[in-house]
Amino acid sequence: MNKPRTLFDKIWDRHVIARVDDEVLLYVDRCIIHEGSNHAFETLRRARVSVRRPKQIFAFADHYVPTDPARRAQGLDGIADKAVRGMVELLQRNTREHGIALFGLGHERQGILHVAGPELGLCLPGIVLTGSDSHTSTHGAFGCLAFGIGASEAAHVLAMQALWQRRPANLRITIDGPLGFGVTAKDVIMAVIARIGVGGAIGHVIEYAGETIRRLSMTERMTVCNMSIEAGGRAGMIAPDETTCTYLAGRQYAPDAAAQEPALAAWRELASDADAAFEKEVSLDARAIQPMVSWGTNPEQALPISGAVPDPAREPSAERRAEVAKVLAYMGLTPGTPLQEIRIDRVFIGSCTNGRIEDLRQAAAVAKRGRAVVPSWVVPGSASVKREAEAEGLDRVFEAAGFEWREPGCSLCAAMNGDELRPGERCASTSNRNFPGRQGPGGRTHLLSPPMAAAAALQGRLVDVRRLGSGS
Amino acid sequence: MEPFTTLRAIAAPLDEINVDTNQLCPSRFNKLPYGEAYARVLLHDRRFNADGSEKPDFILNQEPFRRARILIAGRNFGIGSSRESAVFALRAFGIRAVIAPSIGDILTNNCFRNGLLPIVLPPEQTERLMRQVLQQPGAVLTVDLPAASIIGPDGALYRFEIKALRKRRLEKGLDEIAVSLEYRQAFDAFEEAYKREVPWV
Ligand code: SF4
Numbered sequence: 001m002n003k004p005r006t007l008f009d010k011i012w013d014r015h016v017i018a019r020v021d022d023e024v025l026l027y028v029d030r031c032i033i034h035e036g037s038n039h040a041f042e043t044l045r046r047a048r049v050s051v052r053r054p055k056q057i058f059a060f061a062d063h064y065v066p067t068d069p070a071r072r073a074q075g076l077d078g079i080a081d082k083a084v085r086g087m088v089e090l091l092q093r094n095t096r097e098h099g100i101a102l103f104g105l106g107h108e109r110q111g112i113l114h115v116a117g118p119e120l121g122l123c124l125p126g127i128v129l130t131g132s133d134s135h136t137s138t139h140g141a142f143g144c145l146a147f148g149i150g151a152s153e154a155a156h157v158l159a160m161q162a163l164w165q166r167r168p169a170n171l172r173i174t175i176d177g178p179l180g181f182g183v184t185a186k187d188v189i190m191a192v193i194a195r196i197g198v199g200g201a202i203g204h205v206i207e208y209a210g211e212t213i214r215r216l217s218m219t220e221r222m223t224v225c226n227m228s229i230e231a232g233g234r235a236g237m238i239a240p241d242e243t244t245c246t247y248l249a250g251r252q253y254a255p256d257a258a259a260q261e262p263a264l265a266a267w268r269e270l271a272s273d274a275d276a277a278f279e280k281e282v283s284l285d286a287r288a289i290q291p292m293v294s295w296g297t298n299p300e301q302a303l304p305i306s307g308a309v310p311d312p313a314r315e316p317s318a319e320r321r322a323e324v325a326k327v328l329a330y331m332g333l334t335p336g337t338p339l340q341e342i343r344i345d346r347v348f349i350g351s352c353t354n355g356r357i358e359d360l361r362q363a364a365a366v367a368k369r370g371r372a373v374v375p376s377w378v379v380p381g382s383a384s385v386k387r388e389a390e391a392e393g394l395d396r397v398f399e400a401a402g403f404e405w406r407e408p409g410c411s412l413c414a415a416m417n418g419d420e421l422r423p424g425e426r427c428a429s430t431s432n433r434n435f436p437g438r439q440g441p442g443g444r445t446h447l448l449s450p451p452m453a454a455a456a457a458l459q460g461r462l463v464d465v466r467r468l469g470s471g472s
Numbered sequence: 473m474e475p476f477t478t479l480r481a482i483a484a485p486l487d488e489i490n491v492d493t494n495q496l497c498p499s500r501f502n503k504l505p506y507g508e509a510y511a512r513v514l515l516h517d518r519r520f521n522a523d524g525s526e527k528p529d530f531i532l533n534q535e536p537f538r539r540a541r542i543l544i545a546g547r548n549f550g551i552g553s554s555r556e557s558a559v560f561a562l563r564a565f566g567i568r569a570v571i572a573p574s575i576g577d578i579l580t581n582n583c584f585r586n587g588l589l590p591i592v593l594p595p596e597q598t599e600r601l602m603r604q605v606l607q608q609p610g611a612v613l614t615v616d617l618p619a620a621s622i623i624g625p626d627g628a629l630y631r632f633e634i635k636a637l638r639k640r641r642l643e644k645g646l647d648e649i650a651v652s653l654e655y656r657q658a659f660d661a662f663e664e665a666y667k668r669e670v671p672w673v
Contacts (some may be wrong), residue, residue, distance in 0.1 A: 202576070
C-alpha cells in the first residue's frame with residue numbers, strides 16, 4: 001500500500017521536476033503578477049532570458065491604480081504621481097513585450113489579483129500557482145498549492161516556469177460546529193491567528209478542514225485562506241468539493257466542457273487520505289468564535305469585540321510588557337478601555353480579504369440601517385464585483401447611507417496608490433494587515449469583518465454588529 | 473552576485489520582535505528600482521522624521537552601528553508582505569547577515585537570492601549575542617559560512633544550520649536562474665508528461 005498522503009503532499013509530489021539535496025525544482029502551472037513585479041522583469045532583462053511560458057502568466061493592475069471614480073475615468077492620466085503612473089505603465093509595457101495577458105486599467109476583468117484571478121478560473125484544484133504577492137495563499141481555497149513569492153523568485157518562474165523550493169510541513173486546522181449569528185469567515189481566521197500567533201504556521205502549509213469549513217462558500221473559503229500568511233503559513237488550502245466545482249464551472253480559464261469529466265475525476269482524488277499524517281494539528285470550536293477586532297499592530301493582537309484593550313502590566317514577561325506598551329502607544333489606546341468605546345476616524349471596506357460580492361452584500365445589509373458618521377469607503381475587489389454589486393443596487397444602498405462607492409483596486413489596504421491614512425488616523429478596515437504604517441505612515445488599523453466595519457461606520461466607533469439596534 | 477565566505481563585521485542589535493517587511497521597507501518605496509537609494513529606505517519611518525531629518529535615538533543612526541554589516545533581531549523578523557525591496561534595503565544599507573530566533577519564510581528565500589545570509593539561532597543564543605553587542609558597541613562577530621558557524625565577541629562558537637544547495641549558491645555567488653537553465657531538458661520531459669495527464673490547465 002502507498003503511504004497515506006495529505007492534499008498538499010499529493011500536489012507537491014506531482015510537481016517535482018528534479019531534486020538536489022533537500023530542494024526540489026517545482027513545476028508552476030500558473031503565476032499571477034501585478035505592478036510590483038516590475039522588479040522581476042528587470043532581473044530577467046539583466047539575465048538576458050525571456051519568459052518561458054507567457055500563456056501561463058497573468059498580470060493584474062491593482063496595487064497602484066486610483067480608486068477615485070473621477071480620476072479613474074481619465075485612465076493613466078488620472079494618476080497624478082509620476083512614480084505611481086510609471087509602475088502601471090511599466091506593467092503594460094512588460095506584459096506587451098512578453099505576450100502576457102494583462103487585466104489592466106479599463107479592462108472589464110481588472111481587479112485585485114486574488115479577487116479577479118479566481119473569477120477568471122485561474123486557480124484550479126491540484127495545480128501549483130505562485131503569485132508575486134504574499135496573499136496568493138487566497139487561491140488555496142480551491143485545493144491548489146498557492147503561495148506568494150518575492151521578485152527574484154518571480155523572475156525565476158518567468159524564466160523557468162518552475163521554482164526551487166524546500167518542502168514545508170503539514171499543519172491541519174480543523175474547525176467544527178455552527179457559526180453564531182453575526183460571525184463571519186473573517187472572524188474565523190482572525191480567531192485562528194489569535195490562537196496560534198503570527199508565527200504559528202511558519203514553515204507549514206495549512207489545510208483547513210472540518211464541518212465549519214465544508215459549509216463555507218468559495219468567497220468565505222478565500223477569506224480564510226487569504227490570511228494564512230498572517231499566521232506565517234507558506235500556504236493555506238481546502239480540499240476541493242462540490243462547492244469548488246460549481247464555482248469554477250464555465251469560467252474562462254477553467255476546464256471546458258470536453259475536459260470537465262477527467263478534471264472532476266482527478267480533483268476528487270485530491271483530498272487528504274483518511275490516515276495521512278500532519279506534523280501539527282490544531283482544532284477550534286466554531287461556536288466559541290465571536291466577531292473579532294484587532295487592537296494592536298499585528299493580526300494576532302485581536303480579541304472578541306466584547307473584550308477590552310489589554311493591560312501591559314498583566315503580561316507574563318518583561319519582554320511582553322514592553323511590547324504591549326509600545327503597541328498601545330502606537331495605537332493611541334489606554335489599557336482596559338472596552339473595545340466598543342474606541343472611536344474611529346474612517347472605515348475601509350474592500351481588499352483581497354473582503355472585497356467580494358458576498359462581503360459587500362453583508363456590509364450593505366448593515367449600512368442600510370443607518371448613516372455613516374465618519375468617511376467610509378467601499379472599494380470593490382474587481383470590476384466584476386463592482387458590476388454585480390451595481391446590478392443589485394448595492395452602490396445605491398451604500399451611497400444613500402453616506403458611504404463612498406469607489407473603483408476596484410487594493411486602495412487603502414496597502415496605501416501604495418496614494419489612498420492612505422493621515423498620521424494618527426484610526427481606521428476600521430476589512431483588510432488583512434495592521435502593521436505600523438500599513439495604511440499610511442502613522443495610521444492605526446483595526447481589522448474586522450465587513451458587517452462589523454459597516455456597523456463601525458454608522459456609530460463612529462467599534463461596535464458589536466449583533467447589538468446594533470434597528471434604525472440606530 | 474557577490475560571493476559570501478567569511479564575514480567579520482560590527483553587529484547591530486535591533487532588540488525588537490515582529491519587525492515586518494513593511495517596517496523594513498515601507499510600501500511607498502516599493503516603486504524604487506533596485507540600487508543604492510535603498511540604503512536610506514531601510515527602516516525608513518523608524519530612522520527618519522517626517523521632515524527627513526534623522527531620529528538620533530534609533531540604533532541604526534548611532535555610531536558604530538551605522539557601519540554594521542550584521543543585524544541581530546528578535547523573533548519573527550521579516551514577517552509579512554513578500555516585497556523583495558525589504559531585502560534590497562537591508563543589502564543597500566550594508567547588511568549581509570541577519571541573526572534572529574525566527575525569520576519569515578518569504579524573507580528567508582529572498583535573502584538567499586540576494587546574497588544575504590539569514591541565520592536562525594535559538595532564542596537564548598540570539599539574546600546572548602544581542603546583550604553582548606549592546607554592552608560593547610562595535611563588538612565584532614565572525615560569520616563563517618563554509619563552517620556554518622558564528623564566533624561571538626567573546627570567542628564563543630555558535631553553529632547554525634544551512635542546507636547544502638543554498639550554501640553552495642551563496643558561497644559561489646551563483647545566479648539561480650543560470651543554474652536552473654541547466655535543468656531545461658528535465659523540465660521539457662516533465663512538462664510533456666504532465667500536460668498529457670492534466671491537459672485542462
Ligand atoms: S488588497 Fe491588500 S493584501 Fe490584497 S493584494 Fe492588494 S495590497 Fe495585497
